[in-house]
Amino acid sequence: MSSTILPIASRRETVRVAWTLLRERRLPLTIATVAFAASGFLGLVPPWVLGDLVDTVGDGGTAADVVRAASIIAAAALAGALCAGLAVAALGQAVVPALARLREEVVARVLGLEPDRIEEAGAGDVLSRVGDDVRTVTNTLDEAVPYTVESSVAIGFTAVGLAALDWRLGLAGLCALPFYVLGLRWYLPRSAPLYREERIAQGERAEALLTGVHSAQTLRALGYGEAWQEQVAVRSWRAATVSITVFRMLTRFFARTNRAELVGLLLVLGTGFVLVRDGAATVGAATTAALFFHRLFGPIGGVLTTFDQVQSAGASLARLAGLALMPEADGAEPDDPASARSAARADQTGLALDVAGIHHRYRDGDEVLHDVTLRVAAGERVALVGATGAGKSTLALVAAGHLVPSAGARTLDGAAYDEWGARGVRSQVALVTQQVHVFAGTVRDNLTLAAEDADDEALHDALRRTRSSGWVAALPDGLDTVVGAHGHTLTPAQAQQLALARILLADRPVVVLDEATAEAGSSGARQLDEAATEILQGRTALVVAHRLTQAVRADRIVVLDRGAIVEEGTHDELLARDGQYARLWASWSQS
Numbered sequence: 001m002s003s004t005i006l007p008i009a010s011r012r013e014t015v016r017v018a019w020t021l022l023r024e025r026r027l028p029l030t031i032a033t034v035a036f037a038a039s040g041f042l043g044l045v046p047p048w049v050l051g052d053l054v055d056t057v058g059d060g061g062t063a064a065d066v067v068r069a070a071s072i073i074a075a076a077a078l079a080g081a082l083c084a085g086l087a088v089a090a091l092g093q094a095v096v097p098a099l100a101r102l103r104e105e106v107v108a109r110v111l112g113l114e115p116d117r118i119e120e121a122g123a124g125d126v127l128s129r130v131g132d133d134v135r136t137v138t139n140t141l142d143e144a145v146p147y148t149v150e151s152s153v154a155i156g157f158t159a160v161g162l163a164a165l166d167w168r169l170g171l172a173g174l175c176a177l178p179f180y181v182l183g184l185r186w187y188l189p190r191s192a193p194l195y196r197e198e199r200i201a202q203g204e205r206a207e208a209l210l211t212g213v214h215s216a217q218t219l220r221a222l223g224y225g226e227a228w229q230e231q232v233a234v235r236s237w238r239a240a241t242v243s244i245t246v247f248r249m250l251t252r253f254f255a256r257t258n259r260a261e262l263v264g265l266l267l268v269l270g271t272g273f274v275l276v277r278d279g280a281a282t283v284g285a286a287t288t289a290a291l292f293f294h295r296l297f298g299p300i301g302g303v304l305t306t307f308d309q310v311q312s313a314g315a316s317l318a319r320l321a322g323l324a325l326m327p328e329a330d331g332a333e334p335d336d337p338a339s340a341r342s343a344a345r346a347d348q349t350g351l352a353l354d355v356a357g358i359h360h361r362y363r364d365g366d367e368v369l370h371d372v373t374l375r376v377a378a379g380e381r382v383a384l385v386g387a388t389g390a391g392k393s394t395l396a397l398v399a400a401g402h403l404v405p406s407a408g409a410r411t412l413d414g415a416a417y418d419e420w421g422a423r424g425v426r427s428q429v430a431l432v433t434q435q436v437h438v439f440a441g442t443v444r445d446n447l448t449l450a451a452e453d454a455d456d457e458a459l460h461d462a463l464r465r466t467r468s469s470g471w472v473a474a475l476p477d478g479l480d481t482v483v484g485a486h487g488h489t490l491t492p493a494q495a496q497q498l499a500l501a502r503i504l505l506a507d508r509p510v511v512v513l514d515e516a517t518a519e520a521g522s523s524g525a526r527q528l529d530e531a532a533t534e535i536l537q538g539r540t541a542l543v544v545a546h547r548l549t550q551a552v553r554a555d556r557i558v559v560l561d562r563g564a565i566v567e568e569g570t571h572d573e574l575l576a577r578d579g580q581y582a583r584l585w586a587s588w589s590q591s
């Protein structure tokens, strides 16, 4: 299940992460503590003054006594509100920057995740952590945490005040405690797993929706549209069912807290009655005790009702802390075998790439690659062809090191991918996929991503070789034109050409090409084919030939059918064999 693949911090680790973030904010934390305590103390004043007033009136007090009592209550309420406001503001000063830092760390870790790790975990899990979990923790810190702290302080002061009136009244109030504890003991073991289940169900629903939205066209083209809708419906219903179960559990829990309140108040009133009857306490003191206990309803209810929110935020915080505690982006460092090898092989043309016995199954899906073994010799250009859904892109991702296969071995220049490390492989193998991203920035920024130190001459050379010089020169500011989300919009073919130019600048010995931007026969396709020919020159290349013209020029063509290699040879050999490639070629040529 997706949630088990990315780490979740233990309770101790979560507390450690929270404390590490909070301890730099000692001053606002101290102010918050003092202000909360003052507000808790001031909250005792109204019940105490009212109880006192009962005795005063009983002893023949005047209207002036009532006015005095009302003034004291108003002043205490005002001061209490000011202290509570100050406390909440100071708490915000402490926790908001801490949360911002946690969010930054989480985002940094997510950006550093290897694509195959995200693939394995499911983008939904990652997104629900940086989205839902951050939102849950933020909302809880905004409302539930200040409320919980304020309520807890009020409970503490009121309990002490009750006992200070008369220890027997304190004891009577204390008798309600086991009922609250029983309620919590009923609630806690049920709530934590239910909240976790709710979060997982929400993550899976988000993932199903996202996949559906991003791959709508492909799913429809493959005839999976309805099946996927069914999947989304099943996951949505599951998320809704879990939420309904959570709601039911909360209702039963509230019934238990009401029972505890009833028991406590009856006991305090009964004890007060006995004490007054025996002359051990005044009516005023008994009134104060009942008001004290009644005053506990709000804070206790507050703590209990926010308990679930705080617990739920705790679960979210553990998921965020799990990401924050992950080591920073893994991979091989410059002095690892990757660099040593690349230095040793710098004078040679490409590196040999081998995949052997590859099987792959996407999460919850059928196997899409079955025992694929393929060698691309150093400097060789191999084209992968096959019908839609045959597994070409999957094999390309596996070969490029962007997807860890379910089984099988991969080597580069004779050394296993594990030995190279993720960064090591990436330092040798460039991948151009069907999803090309134009980064927000200038054309120059988009190019120098691949080679920071490239000068204008190198950039222009890369543009020329990828047939992009013309349209880049025609842009309002040439190389310095801002493109991407808020800039000049590039056509898909232009974006693809930029991606190819980046590959030239990155200068990797092995290239895996899986682009399908341009329609066959269009001038865009011709230019892209020329650009591709240029970047594959002198490199080991595995090319997913979406347009069969890309296959004709390959040294060898490999035909995939339903996840298995069924034919291999040159264009002429395969045409002569009159098998699957010949049929694909015939239908391609006619279209």
Ligand SMILES: Nc1ncnc2c1ncn2[C@@H]1O[C@H](COP(=O)(O)OP(=O)(O)OP(=O)(O)O)[C@@H](O)[C@H]1O
Binding pocket: 362, 363, 365, 368, 386, 387, 388, 389, 390, 391, 392, 393, 394, 395
């Ligand atoms: N991320 C994914 N999650 C689940 N299944 C996937 C994923 N990507 C591909 N598949 C499935 O794996 C199978 C092979 O897909 P793949 O994209 O590798 O085929 P292809 O030959 O490249 O197809 P095309 O020419 O349409 O790109 C298909 O059944 C596809 O639905």
